[in-house]
Amino acid sequence: MQDFVTIVEVVYQKLNHQFNMRQILEEMLVHDRGSFLGGTETIDSKEIAILCARVADEKKAEDILIFDVRRLTFVTDFFVICSGFNKRQLQSIANDIQLKLHSHGIPWTGIEGFTEALWILIDFGDVIVHLFDKELRRFYDLELLWGDAPKLPWKPSF
Numbered sequence: 281m282q283d284f285v286t287i288v289e290v291v292y293q294k295l296n297h298q299f300n301m302r303q304i305l306e307e308m309l310v311h312d313r314g315s316f317l318g319g320t321e322t323i324d325s326k327e328i329a330i331l332c333a334r335v336a337d338e339k340k341a342e343d344i345l346i347f348d349v350r351r352l353t354f355v356t357d358f359f360v361i362c363s364g365f366n367k368r369q370l371q372s373i374a375n376d377i378q379l380k381l382h383s384h385g386i387p388w389t390g391i392e393g394f395t396e397a398l399w400i401l402i403d404f405g406d407v408i409v410h411l412f413d414k415e416l417r418r419f420y421d422l423e424l425l426w427g428d429a430p431k432l433p434w435k436p437s438f
Contacts, residue, residue, distance in 0.1 A: 289402075289436050321386060325407055326357070328386060330434045332377050332381070332407060332409050333362070333434040334434065335377045336360070336411070339373040340365075341369075341411070342362065342363045342364070342365075344360070344361070345361045345362070345431055346360050347361070347431060348431075349429045352429055355408075356405070358407045361412070361423070362410075362411060362412070363410070363412050363416075366413075367397035374394060374402050377409060378391075379383050388402050389404065389407055390403040398412075399420070
């Protein structure tokens, strides 16, 4: 990182007399109220969780909940939990969530259960998505397990 800063300083000094380098650098590093840093979009874990819920909703997932577990565990910030009708729908939801987040530069760190599609878990670090078959969701009842966590509203208010 220090080498990068040194290079930027040298370029700034050499080109500043020809161009307004300060303005160019500011536009590169801070754009659109700080949502872009260094040219890549950044969103916080709350926004990631909401984005996951909305993608699941677009794919007709049911009973979508977001739990804010930041005060209950150090493992992650949010759980997104939802149900699907069948294997194909659950896999489709998982694929679309991964593609949407990838388009925002957010890679998943792990995925489990995709082939069986009874309980698909997608780990995005600060957000963990649980996609359940309806029966398995009732059996494991994560809502009861994490019931002390506040629920995050995710549907747009009109």
